[in-house]
Amino acid sequence: xxxxxxxxxxxxxxxxxxxxxxxVLNSIHFRSTCLDKGDEILxxxxxxxxxxxxxxxxxxxxxLLPDGSRQVIxxxxxxxxxxxxxxxxxxxxxxxxxxPVRIDRFDCESLIGLTNTVVGLNQALWTLAEEQxxxxxxxxxxxxxxxxxxxVLMLLKELAMRLSIQGTGxxxxxxxxxxxxxxxxxGVTHIHFNRIIGDxxxxxxIATSRGGIxxxxxxxxxxxxxxxxxxx
Amino acid sequence: xxxxxxxxxxxxxxxxxxxxxxxVLNSIHFRSTCLDKGDEILxxxxxxxxxxxxxxxxxxxxxLLPDGSRQVIxxxxxxxxxxxxxxxxxxxxxxxxxxPVRIDRFDCESLIGLTNTVVGLNQALWTLAEEQxxxxxxxxxxxxxxxxxxxVLMLLKELAMRLSIQGTGxxxxxxxxxxxxxxxxxGVTHIHFNRIIGDxxxxxxIATSRGGIxxxxxxxxxxxxxxxxxxx
DNA sequence: CGAATCATTGAGCCTTTTCAACAGCCGTGG
DNA sequence: CCACGGCTGTTGAAAAGGCTCAATGATTCG
Numbered sequence: 292x293x294x295x296x297x298x299x300x301x302x303x304x305x306x307x308x309x310x311x312x313x314x315v316l317n318s319i320h321f322r323s324t325c326l327d328k329g330d331e332i333l334x335x336x337x338x339x340x341x342x343x344x345x346x347x348x349x350x351x352x353x354x355l356l357p358d359g360s361r362q363v364i365x366x367x368x369x370x371x372x373x374x375x376x377x378x379x380x381x382x383x384x385x386x387x388x389x390x391p392v393r394i395d396r397f398d399c400e401s402l403i404g405l406t407n408t409v410v411g412l413n414q415a416l417w418t419l420a421e422e423q424x425x426x427x428x429x430x431x432x433x434x435x436x437x438x439x440x441x442x443v444l445m446l447l448k449e450l451a452m453r454l455s456i457q458g459t460g461x462x463x464x465x466x467x468x469x470x471x472x473x474x475x476x477x478g479v480t481h482i483h484f485n486r487i488i489g490d491x492x493x494x495x496x497i498a499t500s501r502g503g504i505x506x507x508x509x510x511x512x513x514x515x516x517x518x519x520x521x522x523x
Numbered sequence: 524x525x526x527x528x529x530x531x532x533x534x535x536x537x538x539x540x541x542x543x544x545x546x547v548l549n550s551i552h553f554r555s556t557c558l559d560k561g562d563e564i565l566x567x568x569x570x571x572x573x574x575x576x577x578x579x580x581x582x583x584x585x586x587l588l589p590d591g592s593r594q595v596i597x598x599x600x601x602x603x604x605x606x607x608x609x610x611x612x613x614x615x616x617x618x619x620x621x622x623p624v625r626i627d628r629f630d631c632e633s634l635i636g637l638t639n640t641v642v643g644l645n646q647a648l649w650t651l652a653e654e655q656x657x658x659x660x661x662x663x664x665x666x667x668x669x670x671x672x673x674x675v676l677m678l679l680k681e682l683a684m685r686l687s688i689q690g691t692g693x694x695x696x697x698x699x700x701x702x703x704x705x706x707x708x709x710g711v712t713h714i715h716f717n718r719i720i721g722d723x724x725x726x727x728x729i730a731t732s733r734g735g736i737x738x739x740x741x742x743x744x745x746x747x748x749x750x751x752x753x754x755x
Numbered sequence: 756c757g758a759a760t761c762a763t764t765g766a767g768c769c770t771t772t773t774c775a776a777c778a779g780c781c782g783t784g785g
Numbered sequence: 786c787c788a789c790g791g792c793t794g795t796t797g798a799a800a801a802g803g804c805t806c807a808a809t810g811a812t813t814c815g
Contacts, residue, residue, distance in 0.1 A: 354664050362664045375656060376649040383657055406645070413638070413645065417608040420652070424607060425615055427659045432586050432594045434666035435710030439771070469793065478667030483771060485795060501780060501793065671803070701761065715803055717763060733761065733812055 296321055296395040297370035297457075298344035305415035315409055322396045326388045333373055333386040341396045343373040348392035349467060353475075354384045363476035365426055366468070368453055372423075377402045377416060390467050434478055442477040443487050444516045447497070451506040467503040491515075528553055528627040529602035529689075530576035537647035547641055554628045558620045565605055565618040573628045575605040580624035581699065585707075586616045595708035597658055598700070600685055604655075609634045609648060622699050666710055674709040675719050676748045679729070683738040699735040723747075 299316050306313065323346055326332065332350055333343060345367050352364040352373075364384060367373065373386050379399055406413040426449065433445045451464040466473075474484035488504065491497050496512055498505040506512060531548055538545065555578055558564065564582055565575060577599050584596040584605075596616060599605065605618050611631055638645045658681065665677045683696040698705075706716035720736065723729050728744055730737040738744060 352660075354660070356664070356668055360668055362667045364660050364663050375653045378646045378649060380653070384660060407639075414610050417610055418612075421607045421612070424656065424659070427656070427663065428584075428586070428596050428616060431596050431659065431662055431666065432588070434663065435594045435708070436588055436592055471793075476667075480772060481794085482773085482796090486771095489795080499794085703761075712804060713761090714763085714805085718803095721763080731762085 296323075296344060296346055298346075298372065298395060298397075301370040301419060302412065302415050305411075305418050306409070307411045313409065315405070319397060319401055319405065324394050324396065326392045326394065328388055328391050330388045330392070331385065332388060332392070332394060333382050335382055335385040338379065338381045339374055340379050340399055342377050342399055342402055343386075344395045344397070345369050345371045345373065346393035346395040349389040350386055350392055351389050351472070351476075352384055352386055361475050362478070363472060365423065365430060366450060366453075366476070369457055372419060376420065377406075389472065430476075439477070439479045439483055440487055441516070442479065443473075443484065443491075444512060446473060446477050447504065447506060448509070448512050448516060451509050451512065455509065462508055464506045464509065465503055466506065469502055470499075470504075473504075528555075528576060528578055530578075530604060530627060530629075533602040533651060534644065534647050537643075537650050538641070539643045545641065547637070551629060551633055551637065556626050556628065558624045558626065560620055560623055562620045562624070563617065564620060564624070564626060565614050567614055567617040570611065570613045571606055572611050572631055574609050574631055574634055575618075576627045576629070577601050577603045577605065578625035578627040581621040582618055582624055583621050583704070583708075584616055584618055593707050594710070595704060597655065597662060598682060598685075598708070601689055604651060608652065609638075621704065662708075671709070671711045671715055672719055673748070674711070675705075675716065675723075676744060678705060678709050679736065679738060680741070680744050680748060683741050683744065687741065694740055696738045696741065697735055698738065701734055702731075702736075705736075 295317065299319065303313065303316055306316075333339065335354070347369055350367040350371075350373070352367065354362045354364065356362065366389065367386070373394075374380065375382075377399055406416070429445070429449065433442050437445060447466065450466050450468070454466060455464045470484050470488070471481040474481040477484075479487075488497060488499065492499055494515075495507065496515060497507060527549065531551065535545065535548055538548075565571060567586070579601050582599040582603075582605070584599065586594045586596065588594065598621065599618070605626075606612065607614075609631055638648070661677070661681065665674050669677060679698065682698050682700070686698060687694075687696045702716050702720070703713040706713040709716075711719075720729060720731065724731055726747075727739065728747060729739060
């Protein structure tokens with residue numbers, strides 16, 4: 292028998308009968324697959340008939356532009372759903388693995404069927420989708436209003452918070468994403484991104500290592516962000 | 524008896540029994556209210572127990588920042604839903620009227636009840652929500668990758684397309700949004716925004732009038748956008 | 756007429772990009 | 786074991802794009 296998918300766990304937490312995972316949910320069949328870093332999970336234009344969720348690792352929604360540049364729309368962590376919703380649809384953007392990733396695939400039909408059976412499941416799915424929408428709204432606000440430094444701070448803060456929930460305890464959080472990819476998310480060049488975090492390393496807020504960034508203290512990060520606004 | 528709400532019309536078009544509006548849908552009760560330009564439709568932090576939709580006019584999702592600046596997250600037109608979904612929730616952003624607006628309010632409970640009755644209604648609601656998400660993804664891409672000129676072009680193109688669907692025929696579309704507000708959407712100062720459209724007016728692509736912008740030809744707008752990418 | 760909202764214009768400054776190198780880590784194959 | 790290529794990260798200097806500040810028009814409404 293399979294382990295529990297993080298997706299199922301997330302959904303279960305949102306159900307009225309909070310806490311224990313309903314046996315019905317646990318019995319849903321899904322198929323796990325492991326992918327390497329950089330592999331494509333869902334290509335733009337793909338028509339999906341399965342609900343694909345992140346089982347382990349980090350992925351990203353992204354768009355490739357005619358001029359060859361790439362915009363990272365958002366990062367996905369364990370338990371996040373890759374599809375826009377549980378119904379068959381066509382993707383208008385791609386999804387790729389940022390780290391090695393395990394994906395858990397469900398049949399659309401099975402999940403749709405369950406929404407008619409399990410009380411509160413549909414609402415739970417809406418709530419889950421809304422979490423991703425909130426992240427997108429934050430992202431838009433960050434891109435539209437912040438200068439490069441503010442955008443870096445907000446992105447690191449968001450990622451550190453999301454990863455610390457899953458991982459072991461809070462304080463030092465490692466974000467296993469290259470600077471180039473992070474820069475592609477907040478719309479700055481990787482060169483400028485590097486200069487900004489270089490400054491933040493000097494102040495001891497974060498540390499860098501090949502392929503990732505270590506956030507020493509989330510609270511210090513937040514304080515830095517607040518200072519930015521006061522200074523502005 | 525009431526007229527048909529644009530929201531209901533939109534939903535009906537997405538139902539399997541395409542075309543005619545099911546009598547059940549038409550019988551849903553809703554309450555219409557008219558608001559002035561600038562009025563608040565839903566404040567940030569409000570807990571909503573009603574599904575609020577745009578009946579007529581233009582509105583916007585927005586955030587106010589501590590420093591007093593404002594980010595327009597997206598514009599809403601007739602038929603768009605203001606809530607994140609049909610379940611009670613708390614808003615993490617505000618919604619305000621951009622032009623005089625009529626809102627059509629439904630009870631959460633009534634709509635939720637119908638999803639168990641009307642086949643395909645739930646999927647239609649997901650599809651509708653996904654339309655807004657696609658707009659947000661476009662917005663993120665525009666903010667992250669384009670320079671100011673490209674962002675203006677993309678925003679005008681998006682708005683012109685959405686408004687021309689509702690309005691009378693395609694070609695000349697009037698966008699009744701002030702330059703300041705449009706600038707707040709794409710993250711540039713209204714001063715710089717003005718210089719950019721000044722240039723576009725010279726080229727005859729658009730015309731300006733107090734409180735709005737007239738797009739002469741959507742196709743010309745698109746051609747300009749393509750040229751930008753080639754030039755880059 | 757006066758106030759308020761919206762639009763327009765000019766000049767200098769500052770952030771960010773671009774271009775061009777170079778250094779470090781890592782897996783691969785000889 | 787070592788040499789190599791590929792990805793990742795760093796650094797410098799010049800150029801460009803957009804912002805700020807400061808005024809001035811133009812339109813609507815009470």
